[in-house]
Amino acid sequence: MQVFDISRPLLTGVPTWPGDTPFTYVVNWPKAESGSVNVGKLAMSIHTGTHVDAPFHFDDDGRKMMDLDVELYIGVARVIDVSGKSSIGAEDLLQLDLTGVTRLLLRTGSWTDPTRFPEEICHLRADLPSFLAEKGIRLIGVDVPSVDPLDSKELHAHHGLHQHDIHILEGLLLDHVEPGDYELIALPLPLVEADGSPVRAVLRTIK
Ligand SMILES: N[C@@H](CC(=O)c1ccccc1NC=O)C(=O)O
Numbered sequence: 001m002q003v004f005d006i007s008r009p010l011l012t013g014v015p016t017w018p019g020d021t022p023f024t025y026v027v028n029w030p031k032a033e034s035g036s037v038n039v040g041k042l043a044m045s046i047h048t049g050t051h052v053d054a055p056f057h058f059d060d061d062g063r064k065m066m067d068l069d070v071e072l073y074i075g076v077a078r079v080i081d082v083s084g085k086s087s088i089g090a091e092d093l094l095q096l097d098l099t100g101v102t103r104l105l106l107r108t109g110s111w112t113d114p115t116r117f118p119e120e121i122c123h124l125r126a127d128l129p130s131f132l133a134e135k136g137i138r139l140i141g142v143d144v145p146s147v148d149p150l151d152s153k154e155l156h157a158h159h160g161l162h163q164h165d166i167h168i169l170e171g172l173l174l175d176h177v178e179p180g181d182y183e184l185i186a187l188p189l190p191l192v193e194a195d196g197s198p199v200r201a202v203l204r205t206i207k
């Protein structure tokens, strides 16, 4: 059994959405002062690195992190390669047999420099959510900061996925993983009021 870490490392300088809270970690209470332990303090945006979105992120009346079904973030997931495309719609996935797939991770390869926030990414087209829902998919994962174009204010993909009860996992690292079926573990933190959560996402080979 092999485990692939598909999470982006969180460290000072990690790319964030333009204008968003920078990531900081400091030892706020060092052992030399406390006498026994180093105690760290963390500040970050929910949407930095590998994370899940809760519907409240794009809908004031939407559910928050703790209201979402934790089961969806654990279980068999299929990784597919869709690199080289500027967007993904139903047409791009028509040839695939997605029978029995609940969690689908798209390797777009469109975030080429992990040290910088991308200028352009592969996004999901408006016809994809209903197509995925028909196939029974409940969670979609992408290796880019958003399922919508970076400058989108309408967030058609976010809203469409939510309407079809499909959960969103963003900012994965999939370059080092071959397409196929794995067990996904990407548990969000129990942030009761939050619009999402950072996750540690891993893929475990099956058998
Ligand atoms: N929808 C994006 C986040 C996003 O749009 C965003 C995140 C932080 C600060 C600003 C953002 N969008 C601004 O237009 C996401 O789901 O990660």
Ligand SMILES: [Zn+2]
Binding pocket: 046, 047, 051, 052, 053, 145, 170, 196
């Ligand atoms: Zn997000």
Ligand SMILES: [Zn+2]
Binding pocket: 053, 145, 146, 147, 158, 168, 170
């Ligand atoms: Zn999002």
